[in-house]
Amino acid sequence: MDTPPGTAEASDGGGGPMDAGGPAPILDQPFDRDSLYALRATLEAHATHAGLPHGRATDLVLIVHELATNAVFHSSGTGRVRIWRSAGSLRCEVSDAGGPAPAGRDAAAWPVRHGHGLWLARYLTDRFTIASGTDGTVATADFVLPAPDHPSAGTLDRRDSYAVLALEGALDERAAAEIARVVRGLVSDTSAPRLVVDLSGVAFWDSTGITALISAQQRLDQTPGGMMALSGLTPKLAHRLDGLSPTPFTVADTRAQAAGRFPARPDAD
Template identity: 50%
Template structure:
């Protein structure tokens, strides 16, 4: 995909991105994340840049790579340091959602790049396996944690809290195969619900270092983990 945009064509751009992302194999929830992120970058071009630009989308090595280009030139090409952003603002959202993000500026303009990993086919169906040992209840999540399954996780934790008003709950995410922003929201919601119950505590295990850093950046309160960050 290679499409120009301006203030009057953002709707068409969003629809085109959605169609291409789905065709490339990105699940529905992550497609929504991609559309939101690219829309934020394009809006920055319109409000703070030249007012118009292009979006290029390319599937490369399991990654759906989107480049938002503002053709207004700058003096020299360079890779910028990590993006400056404020909590809750557009660039903060973009950086939180994407699996890859960078900005380069030069004579050809500014290129903001964001990438989304395309999941492998044949992923296992969503399951929650529960077992208890020495007073600790462990919920092991297998499969995708997304807009289809996140409600099941929240409901399972709510049911446990009704039966066990106190105690330690371990949420094992080692079997999680894919996620979207709805899944992250579900994890943060579970943390808030457990924290609101006196004597209850939630510990997360089986997370990659990257996913843990995302949660830490998005959470309003400290999260507890079974292992150090990788």
Template identity: 65%
Template sequence: MSDDGTNYASHLASGSGSGERDAATPVLILGQPFDRGSLYPLRETLHAHVVHAGLPYGRSVDLVLTVHELATNVVFHGSGTGQARIWQLDGVLRCEVGDPGSSDYDTAAWPVKHGHGLWLARYLPDRFTIASGPDGTLATADFALPGPGSHRSATPRLRRLDSHAVLELDGALDEQAAPQITAAVGELVSGTPAAGLVIDLSAVTYWDSTGITALIVAQQRVAETTAGMLVLTGLAAEFAERLDALSPVPFTTRETPAKAVHLFPLP
């Protein structure tokens, strides 16, 4: 996790003196104060605005959870009131959760436990920073908007080999692909006492927390079989780090399905 205090949206906004706007100039799509009594309306407003801005449903849920957890910490562990802003710039939705009344507050004291809300808020975004200064505390979370054609939901394809099976995914690892992955894994483990499975993620173009949950469930289902093993392949380094942080158990990974073959003995 990177914790720096750079407010990129405000920095860019201060430098845009002309009326013309390019892709790097931020556009404020939501600015809303909050307190203890307005956390629910904040969630509803956030969801409506970020879906309208083009964030897929699954990632919009991730964004709402992130901002809600940050706002909750302002309410219960900070000054009690704050401001949430969403900026759109250069293919990114940037969320800022500010607590102007907590300039002397130690953000390291926020309660962070594995699997709890604030832990997820730190690892669900594509980039997360937090810092305190004279103007208060500011947490910033970036969520990348999908590129053209990148959000077609993956259709799992299961190939059975002599020693194991390979589940190939080509598209978005999202809330639509998740139940198909779970069904394919369930079919495999129900008919194989010693299930060996490779899930190839090399062609995954986008993801959300529902897709990550499907991988965790697959790991659990395969581990329940006799001598079962699940191997993930084709993970980008950043995604592997994110998955390691969010999963309660470590995954076995290899670069390609070919490099995972030796892990599965022939029957």
């Protein structure tokens, strides 16, 4: 199996099923093969109503739908989705009605394939666990709710031989558009464009923002003399980018260190 780094059961600590005496779920819905499509609309409505921004709600829909699809096609054919709002996050639990995993088999009884299901869940959630027991397989995925004020903002500073784009707030759809705009401008009017993206001010993210960073790196890598470096990443964000990007990012702690990763220009002598 093409498994991401880390344990088979979890990508981050703190997950797992909710306690029986905890809050009531905001969604408790059974599903089968015929109801998977309708489940997507239900998930989106509950995620946005609970406070997830559009981009992150889309991530939740994608992950939970993938997990439910695994339960349908690789287990008993039926399952249940439950969502709780608790401690500043949404916890999604997807369970099937299958039996326990055979002895010696990975606790994640559902298959892991690059770009699908469990693989995505381990990188696009804030916490993820999966385990099999006497009642079947249960996967839990947590999505942290943003602070009330988390607008995205970007500031571009052009230097002599490179540019710095400092992002603050949310690495989301708005930030993605700013990243794309800056890269287009550098490629069109700069010889050997070089860009430092400072992420030290980012407090929230979604898959759209991560995709924008990956696309920006690919665009600059394909441009003669072009290069991008990232600074100020948290360890968790660095781990996600490592797992999701087809090529490694150049990273550093500070803007100055990131700029120092750029090779000297041939005409600098």
